[in-house]
Amino acid sequence: MDHLPPVLNPFEPLDIPYLGGTEVGYDGLGYEGYPSRQGWDVDLLKHGDLQGRTILEAAHFLQDWLYFGMLRETLRAVPDDPPLELDGLLRAEQTTKQTLVTTAELADLLQDLYRRLEQLPSTDEYYQRFRNCMLLSCGVWQDLMHLCENEGVSGPQILSHEILLSIQVL
Template identity: 30%
Template structure:
């Protein structure tokens, strides 16, 4: 994930996420993607299987039931589910957010292949695309009044919020699968991209929200519950002070947590028992 900031001599380095997709995101509606491709996320309670309509956050939080992912009515393998989730959540988010600026074949620019033939997600082109997207969003059509444009912006904001809410529900859903197909690294990559898009939205649209940050532009952080243990474990192994870890994790976004985790601990040579 090339766009994630890291300090000099990072302890984790570039976040390497396998590129799993075997097909391009189809460019149609985000919420309808699973149904179009024969996938269903459901909750099994005893002998009953209840479809998760829109991947509801309510059922995703239920703890006394089993989460099931099926493809064409059959239980999906972890590998197939991981491929599906990457295509849907990652590239579907890009497609839905960027709108006409995104073309399906642009997905092919988001991976690199190493000498061994392994494919890895790459965001080398992401920043350039986001800049072009921001420029496009900032344009007010000549035949549109400021009031009309504000209504358009608010509608787009609400649509974007629904996409983020659905992604958060799916992340919560997969967290309760014993052998989850959406691990901490993949979740961190998704959170980082989502936060970049939400920050860009806020930068462009903030004057339309009366200077107030819309709640959804700061709440796309459900993935912290998954990425935090992953980064905490690394920082403990690097001999970070436990109180420093607690302070950083309590106040930082996923991307800031990632940056800190790549730093050398400031007091690694001191007695960690005295604070």
């Protein structure tokens, strides 16, 4: 198809900054209850109310919950699976020394999950838990996108476009 422009740079990754410290804050004690365990009222946050915290604190919480928490819940075949390790999920940018989120090992993690799910007598509990987490995540993400679109009207933009995109892609 010669009418399409040539792809000059076919792979240019989007840099997603990691907003946390040395470890993921998601505790794995239940996806739905994580916000309250961290002292957040998600209904207020979805409307731009930072509840006395900074935008960076809110963004860190949301990245921990909606990205790393969802990833942890997805990769957890049974409740007593080990916690999610950051190895392979973060990388240091050599020039800026910034820590970035990466999906380089996601395919291997999903293959491992698939093997573990095949060993289970029933995956009904896993899929129901996963579905509930997805419904909650999607609802919160949609509200944050709406907040982002109406920045200044309904409240501050809590998450950058890159982090919102990373949550959506996940």
